[in-house]
Amino acid sequence: MKDGAKGPGPDGNLPLEPPPLPGTPDMPVHPGIDEFVDKDIAAREAPEKAKGEYIMEAEGLQMYFPVTKGLFKRKAGDVKAVDGVSFRIRQGRTLGVVGESGSGKSTLGNCVMRNLRPTGGKVVFDGQDVTRLEGKALAAYHKRVTMVTQDPFASLDPRMTVADSVLEGVRINRLADKAGEQALAERMLLMVGLNPKYGSRYPHEFSGGQRQRVSIARALAMGPSFIICDEVVSALDVSVQAQVVGLLQQLQQQLGLSYIFIGHDLSVVRYLSHEVAVMYLGKFMEVAGSDELYGHPLHPYTQALVSAAPIPKPSVDRARPRVSLEGEPPSPIHPPQGCRFCTRCRYAEKRCREEEPALKDAGGGHLVACHKVTGG
Amino acid sequence: MAVQEGEVILDVQNLQTWFLSGKHQETRLRAVDGLSYQVHKGEFVAVVGESGSGKSVSALSVMGLVPYPPGLIVGGKVLFHGKDLLQATDEEMQAIRGEKIAMVFQEPSTALNPVVTVGKQIAEALRIHNPGMSKKEAMAKAAGLLGEVGIPNPEVRARQYPFELSGGMQQRAMIAMAVSCGPELLVADEPTTALDVTVQAQVLDLLDRLRKKLGMAVVLITHNLGVVARYADSVKVVYGGKAVETGPTDAVFEEPCHPYTLGLLRAVPRLDLPRGYGLHPIVGEPPDMSKVPEESCAFAARCRYATDGCREGRPPMEEVGEGHYCACFHKGETLEERRALP
Numbered sequence: 232m233k234d235g236a237k238g239p240g241p242d243g244n245l246p247l248e249p250p251p252l253p254g255t256p257d258m259p260v261h262p263g264i265d266e267f268v269d270k271d272i273a274a275r276e277a278p279e280k281a282k283g284e285y286i287m288e289a290e291g292l293q294m295y296f297p298v299t300k301g302l303f304k305r306k307a308g309d310v311k312a313v314d315g316v317s318f319r320i321r322q323g324r325t326l327g328v329v330g331e332s333g334s335g336k337s338t339l340g341n342c343v344m345r346n347l348r349p350t351g352g353k354v355v356f357d358g359q360d361v362t363r364l365e366g367k368a369l370a371a372y373h374k375r376v377t378m379v380t381q382d383p384f385a386s387l388d389p390r391m392t393v394a395d396s397v398l399e400g401v402r403i404n405r406l407a408d409k410a411g412e413q414a415l416a417e418r419m420l421l422m423v424g425l426n427p428k429y430g431s432r433y434p435h436e437f438s439g440g441q442r443q444r445v446s447i448a449r450a451l452a453m454g455p456s457f458i459i460c461d462e463v464v465s466a467l468d469v470s471v472q473a474q475v476v477g478l479l480q481q482l483q484q485q486l487g488l489s490y491i492f493i494g495h496d497l498s499v500v501r502y503l504s505h506e507v508a509v510m511y512l513g514k515f516m517e518v519a520g521s522d523e524l525y526g527h528p529l530h531p532y533t534q535a536l537v538s539a540a541p542i543p544k545p546s547v548d549r550a551r552p553r554v555s556l557e558g559e560p561p562s563p564i565h566p567p568q569g570c571r572f573c574t575r576c577r578y579a580e581k582r583c584r585e586e587e588p589a590l591k592d593a594g595g596g597h598l599v600a601c602h603k604v605t606g607g
Numbered sequence: 608m609a610v611q612e613g614e615v616i617l618d619v620q621n622l623q624t625w626f627l628s629g630k631h632q633e634t635r636l637r638a639v640d641g642l643s644y645q646v647h648k649g650e651f652v653a654v655v656g657e658s659g660s661g662k663s664v665s666a667l668s669v670m671g672l673v674p675y676p677p678g679l680i681v682g683g684k685v686l687f688h689g690k691d692l693l694q695a696t697d698e699e700m701q702a703i704r705g706e707k708i709a710m711v712f713q714e715p716s717t718a719l720n721p722v723v724t725v726g727k728q729i730a731e732a733l734r735i736h737n738p739g740m741s742k743k744e745a746m747a748k749a750a751g752l753l754g755e756v757g758i759p760n761p762e763v764r765a766r767q768y769p770f771e772l773s774g775g776m777q778q779r780a781m782i783a784m785a786v787s788c789g790p791e792l793l794v795a796d797e798p799t800t801a802l803d804v805t806v807q808a809q810v811l812d813l814l815d816r817l818r819k820k821l822g823m824a825v826v827l828i829t830h831n832l833g834v835v836a837r838y839a840d841s842v843k844v845v846y847g848g849k850a851v852e853t854g855p856t857d858a859v860f861e862e863p864c865h866p867y868t869l870g871l872l873r874a875v876p877r878l879d880l881p882r883g884y885g886l887h888p889i890v891g892e893p894p895d896m897s898k899v900p901e902e903s904c905a906f907a908a909r910c911r912y913a914t915d916g917c918r919e920g921r922p923p924m925e926e927v928g929e930g931h932y933c934a935c936f937h938k939g940e941t942l943e944e945r946r947a948l949p
Contacts, residue, residue, distance in 0.1 A: 495803060
């Protein structure tokens with residue numbers, strides 16, 4: 232591999248142990264990635280869709296978890312983790328989902344992934360309703376839609392070599408023969424910027440950032456067209472986080488992947504997403520193009536979120552308006568009457584407490600669920 | 608902000624904390640490797656670094672809480688009002704800890720005792736440091752403190768167990784406990800890492816308000832550069848167990864000199880810039896401090912400016928501006944990169 236060579240790299244960086252690898256704008260990126268794309272990934276991918284077509288659609292998606300009480304598990308209520316969420320994602324694009332813990336953003340990811348069976352609404356992938364898939368059909372869906380989760384220490388089996396982890400899905404689905412497997416594992420590792428020789432190592436030999444790369448390699452191995460990224464960089468250090476973010480972005484450009492990128496760090500979510508949805512207690516409060524949402528947040532909750540995230544430049548941060556938010560999100564078992572945000576909203580009035588605002592277009596495709604903004 | 612004036616209350620000089628392991632204790636992980644910094648009265652100091660940079664261990668060293676074995680403070684001084692805490696007896700440290708220097712930990716859910724009510728835990732701290740105080744008095748004061756840190760219904764909450772409180776409220780309770788004896792210095796180790804952004808802002812605003820009200824100094828250990836920019840008076844950027852750049856917040860953020868500081872600033876996406884604005888990660892991974900040679904710059908392996916000199920000698924801290932110090936042989940060459948910063 233190129234980076235294994237001695238002497239400074241093109242930008243003056245010296246090779247490291249383990250060698251510094253691509254995925255960073257400062258480093259030569261993925262030498263020869265196109266080669267692999269042509270031969271392997273694209274070949275196994277479903278017929279190429281034209282860019283711009285909707286690949287993933289959700290309509291009124293609901294996920295209620297029953298809360299039981301007493302000896303006979305009498306149903307006492309529901310945790311409305313996801314409560315009527317709709318979105319559409321185009322091929323090759325990213326939908327970012329931000330929200331506080333408990334907002335239902337991970338549950339949403341798991342519903343789309345079909346790790347959970349939604350209690351209402353539907354998910355349509357590539358023209359096919361996948362809401363009720365079972366057995367073989369679900370397995371086929373999981374070849375095309377994969378997931379990367381938050382904790383790289385929990386998501387890899389410590390007793391499996393990295394190559395075995397990467398190949399697990401490929402083996403289950405018999406996508407490659409014995410000879411092809413080894414080569415595939417190496418290519419996948421190379422693609423995510425790891426030394427292909429590391430395949431025989433175990434997860435404990437890797438740092439957090441490297442493990443997350445392995446998780447991404449595993450998600451890529453079956454040649455998916457859609458990846459759900461659930462807080463994938465939250466556990467990583469700042470400098471390493473940027474490497475993984477860069478890698479995801481690059482893979483998207485090279486392979487035409489679509490993502491749902493779930494996170495709580497606004498700046499990271501925005502960086503990767505074309506469109507961002509702000510989630511609060513199981514509902515989307517605001518959905519807009521990434522720059523539009525951060526430039527002109529309309530919902531009071533979004534405004535508070537944007538203002539709560541400090542900017543690492545004192546002169547800029549001091550000049551920004553501060554919108555502080557009191558209290559904490561209420562329980563999703565008993566969400567407030569009317570607008571879910573009314574208990575913490577400084578503009579809340581009588582109507583907000585009585586009538587739930589619908590997600591409406593406030594102009595130019597900028598959707599917002601707030602009586603104050605959309606009026607009506 | 609201007610260079611801090613006033614009394615120096617904490618003066619950490621060349622602190623070295625190692626973790627020894629292996630059959631003959633031959634593996635020496637230099638978690639803190641010659642860290643020096645000062646904290647003035649009432650100052651808000653931020654210690655920034657990535658995981659493994661030694662920022663938490665340095666705080667534990669100051670508090671005398673490094674577990675031995677395997678941890679060992681092998682050198683340096685921690686002067687609190689001129690008295691070296693590393694030489695203090697256990698009894699002396701117990702009197703200082705909690706009363707003069709208090710600490711707030713990262714995970715409030717593990718730092719609080721799950722089987723004792725929140726009020727009792729605060730009352731316990733109060734009664735240890737004020738032997739004359741009755742249980743009733745202490746409980747009343749505990750409830751008052753919970754109210755002070757912004758917990759609604761403090762009397763009710765004081766009788767509840769930690770699991771009945773949300774993460775943000777648990778951290779507020781920890782802060783109430785930490786400030787209960789009116790410390791001069793509060794060390795907060797990643798107090799908001801487990802919390803949501805909106806709650807993070809609430810907790811940090813609270814810390815800052817209490818700092819001003821009680822006139823205490825705060826040492827905030829964090830990896831979040833945004834938090835530092837918003838709250839701190841001065842910053843210490845640590846890497847590989849020592850400070851690589853220190854100075855007033857404005858100077859360090861507006862005129863960073865050290866390649867690592869620059870790297871950090873270029874690696875975080877910024878909300879105020881257009882989305883397409885490039886992200887520049889630092890190549891490689893944080894160092895294993897048992898392998899980095901002692902006489903070298905710990906950042907050399909990831910540094911674009913590194914030369915043989917960096918791998919053979921440790922760069923000294925040199926003043927680059929008023930109260931602004933940087934430890935780098937190549938700090939003169941970073942100007943261009945600094946200009947490229949948005």
